[in-house]
Amino acid sequence: VPPAGERRPRRRPDPKQGYHHGNLKAALLEGAIALIATRGADGLTLREVAQRAGVSHAAPYRHFKDKTALLAAVAEEGFREMCREMAAAATVAGANPLDRFKAIGVAYVRFAVAHPSHFRIMFGPEIPDRSVFPSLATAAWAAFEMLGDAISDCQRTGAVREGDPLRVALPAWAIVHGLAALVIDGQAPAAGHDARTVESLAQEITTAIYQGLARPSGAAPRSRKGRA
Amino acid sequence: VPPAGERRPRRRPDPKQGYHHGNLKAALLEGAIALIATRGADGLTLREVAQRAGVSHAAPYRHFKDKTALLAAVAEEGFREMCREMAAAATVAGANPLDRFKAIGVAYVRFAVAHPSHFRIMFGPEIPDRSVFPSLATAAWAAFEMLGDAISDCQRTGAVREGDPLRVALPAWAIVHGLAALVIDGQAPAAGHDARTVESLAQEITTAIYQGLARPSGAAPRSRKGRA
DNA sequence: ACCTGAACACCGTTCAAGT
DNA sequence: ACCTGAACACCGTTCAAGT
Numbered sequence: 001v002p003p004a005g006e007r008r009p010r011r012r013p014d015p016k017q018g019y020h021h022g023n024l025k026a027a028l029l030e031g032a033i034a035l036i037a038t039r040g041a042d043g044l045t046l047r048e049v050a051q052r053a054g055v056s057h058a059a060p061y062r063h064f065k066d067k068t069a070l071l072a073a074v075a076e077e078g079f080r081e082m083c084r085e086m087a088a089a090a091t092v093a094g095a096n097p098l099d100r101f102k103a104i105g106v107a108y109v110r111f112a113v114a115h116p117s118h119f120r121i122m123f124g125p126e127i128p129d130r131s132v133f134p135s136l137a138t139a140a141w142a143a144f145e146m147l148g149d150a151i152s153d154c155q156r157t158g159a160v161r162e163g164d165p166l167r168v169a170l171p172a173w174a175i176v177h178g179l180a181a182l183v184i185d186g187q188a189p190a191a192g193h194d195a196r197t198v199e200s201l202a203q204e205i206t207t208a209i210y211q212g213l214a215r216p217s218g219a220a221p222r223s224r225k226g227r228a
Numbered sequence: 229v230p231p232a233g234e235r236r237p238r239r240r241p242d243p244k245q246g247y248h249h250g251n252l253k254a255a256l257l258e259g260a261i262a263l264i265a266t267r268g269a270d271g272l273t274l275r276e277v278a279q280r281a282g283v284s285h286a287a288p289y290r291h292f293k294d295k296t297a298l299l300a301a302v303a304e305e306g307f308r309e310m311c312r313e314m315a316a317a318a319t320v321a322g323a324n325p326l327d328r329f330k331a332i333g334v335a336y337v338r339f340a341v342a343h344p345s346h347f348r349i350m351f352g353p354e355i356p357d358r359s360v361f362p363s364l365a366t367a368a369w370a371a372f373e374m375l376g377d378a379i380s381d382c383q384r385t386g387a388v389r390e391g392d393p394l395r396v397a398l399p400a401w402a403i404v405h406g407l408a409a410l411v412i413d414g415q416a417p418a419a420g421h422d423a424r425t426v427e428s429l430a431q432e433i434t435t436a437i438y439q440g441l442a443r444p445s446g447a448a449p450r451s452r453k454g455r456a
Numbered sequence: 457a458c459c460t461g462a463a464c465a466c467c468g469t470t471c472a473a474g475t
Numbered sequence: 476a477c478c479t480g481a482a483c484a485c486c487g488t489t490c491a492a493g494t
Contacts, residue, residue, distance in 0.1 A: 252458085252459095283459070283460090284459065284460050284461070285460095285461095286459075286460065286461080287458080287459055287460080290457085290458060290459070291458095
């Protein structure tokens with residue numbers, strides 16, 4: 001029995017298909033992502049996902065081995081969307097590799113704050129072993145590679161120090177990931193996850209990892225000057 | 229009915245006390261931390277904590293309002309232990325503020341990798357609103373303050389650029405937090421959480437946030453030289 | 457004051473049975 | 476091939492009842 005007046009998009013039985021609709025799998029995935037956004041990662045229930053899709057609570061098992069498999073699909077879709085948004089941000093940023101690198105980092109944080117529960121599932125312990133889901137591992141790796149490639153480009157123009165790009169990219173990944181985690185967990189001071197605050201925090205962070213916290217060499221302890 | 233041969237420390241009924249032992253609350257907290265270490269954050273069950281303490285599954289409610297309250301106590305103890313370890317690391321590092329700052333950052337990562345499930349509960353969404361538990365909020369803040377104070381000291385000696393210490397400390401916090409999260413979630417390349425690998429990764433990270441990723445100004449693009 | 461035992465409303469998962 | 480309904484073994488939480 002459906003609970004009450006809940007909007008449920010495109011329910012068209014189409015009796016040519018088996019029972020309810022041809023692509024229950026896609027509907028379940030979509031529903032799970034929507035449910036996570038409103039109820040949080042812990043609030044996600046296989047039974048409610050099934051109910052929202054209009055099927056019995058046992059039906060999902062025909063399409064996903066278990067709850068973890070559904071969560072893996074959710075996580076994979078999250079990484080794909082994150083990559084899309086980072087790529088879009090890089091495009092907007094223009095041709096300067098350093099600008100592109102910073103834009104990607106900011107987009108990383110922006111995605112996490114916009115979809116905190118989704119972000120948690122992408123990285124959290126709900127999926128204990130990512131190697132069981134190769135396509136998820138691939139999608140996750142692609143996100144890291146975007147940062148690595150951006151670093152590579154910066155090294156080519158001489159903006160970033162030399163060294164293995166992936167190794168140099170790790171601190172950059174860590175700092176944007178750390179800021180994202182702290183903000184969505186309510187530790188970093190981003191009141192209400194206000195978009196402008198988050199944006200400027202992310203800008204500060206990417207600048208910090210590029211320039212470092214050290215006093216600019218050659219600058220006197222009391223008078224700081226901008227770089228060239 | 230206790231399951232089988234499980235070691236259960238110091239069960240001394242002491243009939244002077246109420247029923248089982250005088251400080252069931254402490255026993256529950258201790259048991260919860262132990263259970264998290266072996267079963268993970270998701271595997272923690274109020275009923276099993278009670279069973280291990282030798283009481284009924286309803287008994288914990290006499291000492292903790294609900295499961296979240298127990299988790300908050302677990303998280304608080306985690307922050308205290310982390311602070312202890314960071315303080316110890318700073319002491320070992322000596323008097324140089326920059327060395328102390330790096331040691332604190334490394335200790336932060338080391339704690340997370342040594343107690344991943346505990347670390348997740350300290351920062352995760354299991355405790356939705358930290359402000360409900362003031363002592364937890366205080367303990368968490370103390371950890372951030374240690375980094376902030378270390379940055380302050382570095383600014384006094386001129387090693388770190390000027391500015392609001394807490395604001396300057398945020399990138400440092402983000403980078404160690406991010407590395408910790410990536411490692412325990414199996415994203416960063418620390419095979420098996422090997423202690424030496426983690427240690428050197430943490431060293432690299434703290435160096436990176438101090439020096440920055442920028443090519444050292446004044447160095448030619450092809451020949452890098454050490455700083456003074 | 458502190459704990460027990462039964463009860464309730466949930467879960468994830470399985471499996472025979474239906475079409 | 477795909478879905479249902481009942482069933483099982485769990486949860487967290489509550490509450491009358493015991494000492």
